[in-house]
Amino acid sequence: MEKLYADIIDSIEDGIVVFDKDFDILLFNQIAEIITGISKSRAMNTKGESLFCDNKRLLDQVKKSLKNGQVFSDYDTDFFRPDGTVAPVSLITSPVLSPEGEYEGTTLLIRDIRRVKELEEDLRRSDSLVSVGVLAAGLAHEIKNPLGGIRGAAQLLQMEVEENKELIEYTSLIVRETDRVTGLIEELLDFANPKSLKKEQVNIHEILDSVIALQSRSEATRETTFVTDYDPSIPPLVGDSDKLAQVLLNIVKNGCEAMDGRGSLKVVTRVVSDFMLNEGPGSRSAMIAVDVIDSGPGISEEAQRMLFTPFYTKKRGGTGLGLAVSHRIVEAHKGYIKVESKEGEGATFSLYLPLR
Ligand SMILES: Nc1ncnc2c1ncn2[C@@H]1O[C@H](COP(=O)(O)OP(=O)(O)OP(=O)(O)O)[C@@H](O)[C@H]1O
Ligand SMILES: [Mg+2]
Known part of the structure; x- marks a missing residue:
């Protein structure tokens, strides 16, 4: 049974840290090691206060919880790891009670919310891209028609000046450059209104x-x-x-x-x-x-x-x-x-x- 509990605790996808009433750490699961960048052996042998000395918000929350045995949540905070890197996390503390209802300590759940953060960032990006896309597509349509006119006229001109090498060079330049701009606009239209995927x-x-x-x-x-x-x-x-x-x-x-x-x-x-x-x-x-x-x-x-x-x-x-x-x-x-x-x-x- 004990092994089963240990396996369950290690396979849960949140970091779990359990403190006793004296702020000593009773449990520190594998995910807690990954998120905090602190090894289990170090955690088990260090007082909570000095283990998390770089993380004031976390300490405050655990202390508050130890003091009055209430549940506290902080959904969006940074965890400062010993190696200097920062992990976006959410924290939930809740009291540990004995079967007799006596207060024994506090559980701290640490959830890695990097993925949530990335999705938020991506969403923000998508939002601004959509508005730029709509604007660009409108503009692109307006530009495409006159470009067609310019290209056609240049080709007509080309036929008129067939003998004149220098003028032919100019008309070819006009055609080439309008084609380049048209290509760009096609790309832009494709961006604003992408064709469906061939899956x-x-x-x-x-x-x-x-x-x-x-x-x-x-x-x-x-x-x-x-x-x-x-x-x-x-x-x-x-x-x-x-x-x-x-x-x-x-x-x-x-x-x-x-x-x-x-x-x-x-x-x-x-x-x-x-x-x-x-x-x-x-x-x-x-x-x-x-x-x-x-x-x-x-x-x-x-x-x-x-x-x-x-x-x-x-x-x-x-x-x-x-x-x-x-x-x-x-x-x-x-x-x-x-x-x-x-x-x-x-x-x-x-x-x-x-x-x-
Ligand atoms: N690996 C990279 N390292 C440094 N800067 C980069 C890198 N990738 C992209 N950038 C910067 O981002 C800009 C935008 O890239 P993007 O691919 O959208 O357009 P581009 O490469 O400038 O033009 P195009 O894709 O038409 O050749 C680049 O001009 C460059 O300044
Ligand atoms: Mg590029």
């Missing part, structure tokens, strides 16, 4: 291999090292392989461009552990993640907020639509994109896609 069984590793093959053949990446680390246990997923290839090519290409043709670009695939994905009771969902890691200059926090906005670009000749369109496509697959980067330390773009 099929997709082998993500085949897509990645073809994307990397394509990118590594380019003259611009002659000195770039490509490294892959695939999890062979990843099963096929359902999606639109052309669209996913477009997303991955854009992310890989961005990484290469950021490194200016040098450096190393690493692509990793992995199955994401269930515990981070639990969106509520009974809704476990398995996902795969594709990490594209570059060793480029990284992206400032300010720039990170802009990345997915249409037309945000720092490149000459860039459209700034690559990531905006990618976001749309991934959203249609019920997945999401995450960016992690510190200035000067490269960037990691992670693509999350549901398996079922």
Whole structure:
């Protein structure tokens, strides 16, 4: 029975910490170790007060609860780990009572809400993208018609001046440039109103291999090292392989461009552990993640907020639509994109896609 209880406590997807009346720790489960970054052995041998000395809100809450045996909740706070990183968590404390109703201590539940935070961020991004998209689509329609007129007129002119080499050059330039703008507008319209997905069984590793093959053949990446680390246990997923290839090519290409043709670009695939994905009771969902890691200059926090906005670009000749369109496509697959980067330390773009 005791082993069963221990197994149950370790497989629960919240961190559980139990304090006795003197603030000593009686129990510290596996998830608590993962979330707090504190080992069980250290936790069991340290007073609660000094163990959580960097986390005043947590301490206050546990103390309050120890004092009057009430339930307290703090749904949104940060946990400061010993290694300096921060984990968004929610905390719930509740009293532990003996069968006789006597107060014996306090249970602290720590829930990792990183995934919730990421979803909130993604939602905020989607909202602003939708309004930009509507505006852009309206504008695009207005521009498309006169462009057709300009192109037609240039072609007529071309026929009139067939003998004059210099003038032909000008008219060809007009046609070429209107075609370029039309292409851009098509892309924008596709972004504002994406065509439905052609769903099929997709082998993500085949897509990645073809994307990397394509990118590594380019003259611009002659000195770039490509490294892959695939999890062979990843099963096929359902999606639109052309669209996913477009997303991955854009992310890989961005990484290469950021490194200016040098450096190393690493692509990793992995199955994401269930515990981070639990969106509520009974809704476990398995996902795969594709990490594209570059060793480029990284992206400032300010720039990170802009990345997915249409037309945000720092490149000459860039459209700034690559990531905006990618976001749309991934959203249609019920997945999401995450960016992690510190200035000067490269960037990691992670693509999350549901398996079922
Ligand atoms: N891996 C990266 N490292 C540093 N900056 C990046 C990275 N990926 C994207 N960016 C920044 O985000 C901007 C927007 O990227 P996005 O793919 O949307 O457009 P683009 O690459 O500029 O244009 P296009 O995709 O049309 O070539 C880039 O111009 C670049 O400044
Ligand atoms: Mg791009």
